[in-house]
Amino acid sequence: MAEEIDHPHDRLFRAVFSDTAEAASLLQTAVPRELRENVDWNSLRLVEGTFVDDALRQSESDLLFEVGYGEETERHEKGKERLRLYLLFEHQSAPDAWMRYRLLKYCCRIWDADLRDDPRRTELQPVVPLVFYQGARDWQYATEFADLFPEAVRGWPWVPRFEHVLLDQTGLDPGDVEGATMGRIAQLLMMAAFGRHAGAALERAARLAASLVSGGTVDPIRIISLYLFSTQDQATADAFDEALRRHGGGQGGGVMSYAQQLLEEGRAQGRAEGKEEGLQRGQVEAVEGFLRIGVGWDVITSATGIDEPRFRALKERLAAAAEQLDEPA
Secondary structure (H helix, E strand, O other): OOOHOOOHHHHHHHHHHOHHHHHHHHHHHHOOHHHHHOOEEEEEEEEEEOOOOHHHOOOOOEEEEEEEEEEEOOOOOOEEEEEEEEEEOOHHHHOOOHHHHHHHHHHHHHHHHHHHHHOOOOOHHHHHHEEEEEEOOOOOOOEEEHHHHHHHHHHOOOOOOOOOOEEEEOOOOHHHHHOOOHHHHHHHHHHHHHHOOOOHHHHHHHHHHHHHHHOOOOOOHHHHHHHHHHOOOEEEEEEEHHHHHHHHHOOOOOHHHHHHHHHHHHHHHOOOOOOOOHHHHOOOOOOHHHHHHOOHHHHHHHHHHHOOHHHHHHHHHHHHHHHHHOOOO
16 A cells, blocks of 8 residues: 555654654654753744755655754844754665765755855854664664774864764664654554554554544544555554554544545545636645645545646646736726
């Protein structure tokens, strides 16, 4: 089922940890204590953009956050200095020794963007890089960039010294996963997808998801359904359904059928109005709904008959029609 939805790990990661509350809950467990205690976590905000190489989007995802830290200062209009927390998610089966090199490049791209936005700046904003690794094999490389050079020259003043924070979850027990509810569910689902403690991870994820179902929360269940639909087989998804019903007092379940239902919703929306313009508007809204919940173009085209070029053309046509209506007679 993995081919049904493009980049399922990336979509789950972004859908969950773009929420600053979920991100703060994860990051607080990762950064060193001296930094954690001096960060104003309530000020955490997401910075738009991605810095990952295009060729590596299948195996890496990233999120950049800005946050206040330290004591109040007069020179900063918001009262505190600001730093960046750069979270890189490595979701390939095995770790890569050259990840440190790429990570340094990504940090430089962040600074490049800052300098483009403000060429008159005289200082760089600090960036704390964090690698969140979820794979099939344990992480086996150092976190120090200088270790990529021959040992004899690592102490040279010309060799960059650069270190990242590592969140290696490959050896983690499902019971030790930390964070807010949806963040913990996401970590457990990814743990199961990469073959680590799959049964226990899905059981614990179902228990947490049951609290969302009983609380009437819908969007997180959409995210869970689509991720399971794209990463697990029918038997595994059925086991998750059973656990969800068990922990939810009979509520929930039917995750796989729910995911398929989501993929079909666009058809009904597209037929809602009989007029041509109304039909087109319904089709555009349906596709936009699919994109918001992380459905790939292959599935969208199969469900609605609309591919990406036609979607763009429809949006342009509707925008032009709206402009004509706004023009004075």
